[in-house]
Amino acid sequence: MITRRALFAGGVSLGMSAALGVTPARAARRAPISDPFQLGVASGEPTPDGVVLWTRLAMNPIALDGRGGMPDRPVTVEWQLAEDENFRKIVRSGAETALPESAHSVHVELEGLRPGAEYFYRFKAANELSPVGRTLTAPAPGTRTRALNLSFTSCADYQAGWFTPYRRMAEDEPDLIAFLGDYIYEYGDYKYPVRDQAGGECLDLAGYRLRHAQHKADPETQMAHAIAPWVVVWDDHDIENAWAGDVPEQPDPPFLERRAAAFQAYYENMPLRRAQKPDGAYLHLYRSIRWGAVANLHLLDTRQYRDLYACTGKSGTVGPDCMERFEPNRTILGSEQESWLDKELKDSAATWDLLGQQVFFMEMDWTNGEGKGYSNEGWDGYVASRNRLTAAIDTYKRNAVVLTGDVHSHWAGEVKRDYQDPESKSVAVELVTTSVTSAGDGLDEYPDTTVLLQENPHVKFFNGRRGYVRTRITESEMKVDFRSLARVTEPYAPAYTSGSFVIEPGDPTLNPA
Incomplete structure (x- = not known):
């Protein structure tokens, strides 16, 4: 029997050639392919009746050409979906063709499944079985009795830990x-480095494919992908540090060509739907995931459509004299995404609206003592854009929680309707996750953190270790645990809860748990 313990151990392979319809004669006609599932399996994008199943074939994940050691020909990949861990109750099966021009990746978009159900899946290619993954469909529309256990994190630098x-x-x-x-x-x-990565800076499709493959080959990455469906959005390093719209940080090989390569590799290596398949240097990534009537998770893209950084044209800290950040037409989301999000909030019937995005949303004075300094890379560089969103949250009376990555440390605070108004009310809560590894081990507290918290009284919590955020979301409350690890420069550190809070509907404040 396949158990969750087996999932944590890195998956299992079962001798079930007949069950998957691969006969010895068919296998003999194929060129040898050994252990093609070294990148594991994943699922994502759950709906009430469906989910995406993913794998990518690779016999040598760190092949420098980014092809994963695979032959330059299509490979048939069979798949099974079952209601039980030992695949005695198979409910769906089929086959896909993994193409070399798509890095032998497979995206199976399933429909017609039971809502709110747990399933198990696996793949087979050339007489080799993949590890087993667990996935779930979302609850049926209108369901308010099914909690959402959501974890989130960001920033996984292979070399850093x-x-x-x-x-x-x-x-x-x-x-x-x-x-x-x-x-x-x-x-x-x-x-x-703590760990050596393969290849140099990612500049082309081969480089991005290689980097993704090395991450996916990591056994702990595979554990997280195999245990639950994922939903993903990018930030800057998925393409290039501090890129903004069509503008790179540094002069590059033609940037839109580099971006197109990064987008192609991103799609190939993530459990995304065909709706997210890139069109050259453009990829429609913003979308909503619905968990019954308990929560809507709106996933935002704050990179592809943003205006250039205020005042300097480069990401960094700007002073209070940088008036460009207040210009009314400046946007971090772009006009189409802003309109889409406004409609999503207006039409929402869920108890909670979660905004999954990349950069600090709350106003934050990063200068200790006298003077003020604001990041023009976060929403402080796009004040009018933030004010339009907080106005929508307030007007439509949504229970909004902003989920944020990027800054390599845990933060939590209360979002004001308008930070230029000292009497402005709180309209939402922001939860900022730390990184998986970026910035190394970190510290629970830094010498300047106390001053920063005092100068930003709407910010209520900080922890500087690595980790993730764990939440349990119901009709009546949202429980939040900030999970931290004392070290990532050595493996297998335990996780501990560095802070716990409760958020209640109608009360956009953080209450200690």
């Missing part, structure tokens, strides 16, 4: 995992 936070997140067996950006880092080699 071990991916133990993925292991600890998998051990919680969440219903859904949200990854909020920087799944890979495009950088070349560090001088003193």
Whole structure:
């Protein structure tokens, strides 16, 4: 019997050639392919009647050409979906063709499944069986009795440490995992890495494919993908540090060509739907995931459509004299995405509206003591855009919680309707997850953190370790645990809860649990 313990151990293979219809004669006609499932399996994008199943074939994940050691020909990949862990109750099966031009990736979009159900899945290619994955469909529309156990994190730099936070997140067996950006880092080699990565800086399709493959080959990454469906959005390092719209940070090989390569590799390596398949240098990533009537998760893209950074044209800290950040037409989402999100909030019938996005949403003065300094890369650089969103949250009376990545530390605070109004009320809560590994081990507290919290009284919590955020969301409350690890520069650190809060509908404040 396949158990969750087996999932945590890295999956299992069962001798079921006949069950999957692969006869010895058919196998003999194929060129040898050995252990093609070294990148594991994943699922994502749950709906009430469906989910996406993913795998990518690779015999040598760190092949420098990004092809994963696969032959330059199509490969048939069979799949099964079952109601039980030992595949005695198979409910769906089929076959897909993994093409070399898609890096031998497979995206199976399933429909017609039972809502709110747990399923198990696996793949087979060339007489080899994949590890087994667990997935879930969303509850039926209108369902208010099914809680959402959602975990989220961001920023996984392979060179900076071990991916133990993925292991600890998998051990919680969440219903859904949200990854909020920087799944890979495009950088070349560090001088003193914790782990050596393959290849140099990602500049072309081969480089991005290779970087994704090395991440997917990590056993703890595979554990987290195999335990629950994922929903993903990118940030800057998935493409290039601090890119903004069509503008790169540094002069590049033609940036839109580089972006197109990064987008192609991102799609190939994530459990996304065909609706997210890129069109050259453009990819429609913003969308909503609905969990019955308990929660809507609106996934935002704050990179592809944003205006250039205020005042300097480069990401960084700007002073209070930077008036460009207040210009009324500036946007971090772009006009179409803003209109879409406004309608999503207006039409929402869920108890909670979660906004999964990349960069600090709350106003934040990053300068200790006298003077003020604001990040023009976060929403502080796009004040009018933030005010339009907080006005919508307030007008439509939504219970909004902003879920944020990017800053490599845990934060939590209360979102004001308008930070230029000292009497402005709170309209939402922001929960900022730390990184998986980026910035190394970190500290629980830093010497300047106390001053920063005092100068930003709407910010209520900080922890500087690595980890993830675990939530349990019901009709009556949202429980939040900030999960931290003392180290990632060595493997297998335990996770501990560095802060716990409760948020209640109609009360956009943080209450200690």
